Amino acid sequence: MDVTYIVSMEDEKALHPVPVRAFLRQKCGFSHGLWRRLKWNGTLLVNGREERAVTAMVQNGDVLTCRIPENTRLAVTPMQLDIRYEDEYMIVLNKPAGMLVHPTGGDYANTLGNGLLYYYQQTGQEIDFHPVHRLDRNTTGLVLVAKQPQLQNALTQGSAGKFFHRSYIALIKGEMPKLQGTIDLPISRHPESIIQRICSSDGQPAVTHYRTLARRGGMSLLRLQLETGRTHQIRVHLAAMGHPLLGDDLYGGDTSLIQRQALHALHLEVANPLTGEEVSLYADVPQDMMAVFGG
DSSP: EEEHHHHHHHHGGGGOOOOOOHHHHSSSSSOOHHHHHHHHHEEEEEEEEEEEETTTTOOOOEEEEEEEOOOSOOOOOOOOOOOOEEHHHHSEEEEEOOOSSSTTTBBOOHHHHHHHHHHHHHOOOOOOOOOEEOOOOOEEEEEESSSSSHHHHHSSSGGGGGGGEEEEEEEEESOOOOOOEEEEEEEEEEESSSSSSSEOTBHHHOEEEEEEEEEEEEEEEEEESSSOOOHHHHHHHHHHOOOTTTTTTGTTTTOSSSSSSSSEEEEEEEEETTOOOEEEEOOOOHHHHHHHOOO
């Protein structure tokens, strides 16, 4: 993988050379692990000339090329993908129900990651799988995948909230206590399960904003915005409010109308921290959820 940057430093740093490590870590989203891969296994070019990464100094206007080998452990599996957006930095896919994002739980060949690696192979892109977030197997909708590990790191570290926003559509039985509001309940792992989560005072902070879009036949259609990204966050929060997702048998949802959790990742908005470019995408609500609500 070759990635090129033009050095641009601000304030007093613009007047003096700085270590290339500082520039890559502070300005380009390089994690410690990615820096180590460049240092030990990659190649660094400064203005077209090879330099030692550990001693290289750079200044404004320098052109850096980082060549970092990518070695995937995932199987490559042919499959049809619903690609909604692609550029040189990222790709966004619309995931169907029944598909894992990443191999786990015994399925190592039929996930979104396996299919995306096949797509990369067919299109001549030497890229590994770098998911920015994940959806549960039976949640549908938009999934963001970085093409560069440094972008993945920038979008998943602590400051990710200013670059990356998601909203969902959900179906519940009954009505929320208010037409719109915020659920602010910490989430932790269930003490007797490796899968299930619960709301607990000693859990990690978790905040979900909701708004009721429509009510019909004893059901409510909600739009939800995540402020945090805990495992099963929406499912756990709605269950804690006494209104689990329809079809969500893990958290007590009614399965008589739909046999999967009625949750869809509707909207994704991302500001690429490496370029400043903003992308906003929507994916239509799937037919099985529309049919339940009478749409």
